[in-house]
Amino acid sequence: MKYHTMKENRRRWLRAIWPLIAVLSHQSECAAKGGTGGSVIEHHPSSYWEQPFSQPYFDNSTKRETTTTVGQSAYLYCRVRNLGDRAVSWIRKRDLHILTVGILTYTNDQRFQAMHSDGSDEWTLKITSPQVRDSGTYECQVSTEPKISQAYKLSVVVSKAKIVGNAELYIKSGSDINLTCIVLQTPEPPSFIYWYRGDHVINYSQRGGISVVTEKQTRTSRLLISRALPADSGNYTCAPSTAESASVLVHVLNGEHPAAMQHGNSSNSGAATRTLALLLLFLHAGSFAR
Structure with a gap:
């Protein structure tokens, strides 16, 4: 009985800290890739994670490109099947900034929020009052080993x-x-x-x-x-x-056109008068030639 209790406590503890492990692991990978001459330490998955039936995968039925207007909330929908105990994170691609892990927000910009219902396969990134600068690519990432991710494109336009x-x-x-x-x-x-x-x-x-x-x-x-x-x-x-x-x-x-329109009409009249004068001058010159 004591053995089973310890095993259950260990499982709960791993489940509780797994989102933090995912965040630290992502940051370590980014640092290793950004350095020169560095190497990435490979972590070999345990036999449980290698079992085919336990591997998460993305449901590609969700929309991957979203357009919204400035100020109108944007929603990016990521659907992950067979997630198990893994964590889902949203990453901003342009600076590799972690926005959310699970339902927790990991940025000071509180316009970003993760939405998820218990028992659902959908993990939604909500962006409140988006601006044009928020346009770009966002990644939905799952903390498998190696990690899997799917890109979503957001366009914020001025209507x-x-x-x-x-x-x-x-x-x-x-x-x-x-x-x-x-x-x-x-x-x-x-x-x-x-x-x-x-x-x-x-x-x-x-x-x-x-x-x-x-x-x-x-x-x-x-x-x-x-x-x-x-x-x-x-x-x-x-x-x-x-x-x-x-x-x-x-x-x-009432009645007359405004001065601006009268000026336009007088300009047209003046042009017609000049044309008529040139025509008369031409005819007059022609009579002298005869």
Whole structure:
């Protein structure tokens, strides 16, 4: 009975310190590989670890490439079958920094967290509020001897909204304001797209003739204000849930075009006048030649 108790205590002790052994072993390997003229000490596995039925392996059904937007939590899913008493670690490839071992975080950056449910084969690395600098390769590593690992690629992009057309819009009173917003570089459709005039969400009940049509799959939203009045002038903003907003300045004018447009028209008129003068001069010269 005493022999069995000692054996069970030893087994529990090994299970408790195994994650720490995995961390120290990884660091030793990195130091040995980084040195010049150094050698790596080989640790021969015991007969138990060599048995084929006890060897862990990766389930490759999980996605290996993930794209997310800045600020939106990212999840990397690693599924390991037949793990046994081994530990699963997440390593950042660019600097070989150990992020997590088991469910423990081994970095001061608390945005990184390991998620695992008892009895599950899945070990998930969660990155809260990711930034563009977090893009790169991450390794899911299992503390077998030799170690096995699988790489996962994370891309963190900046999602932006774009309103089709110029940044400033001039329309006549009585015409329609028709604005189309497109959300660019977003892996998932935004959960909502709000339209603002100034600092306030456009109030559909304030006046009739306002409609918004949003198509999540195409990541577009269209704002239509029929029979616009000068009071409808202002800065209109398209604000998706997971992207930077975009704005356009709308001028609703009574009658005449603005001075900028008049200047453009006068420039065109002046060019036409100069062309006509050159043509008359050419014809006049031709009459003298005869």
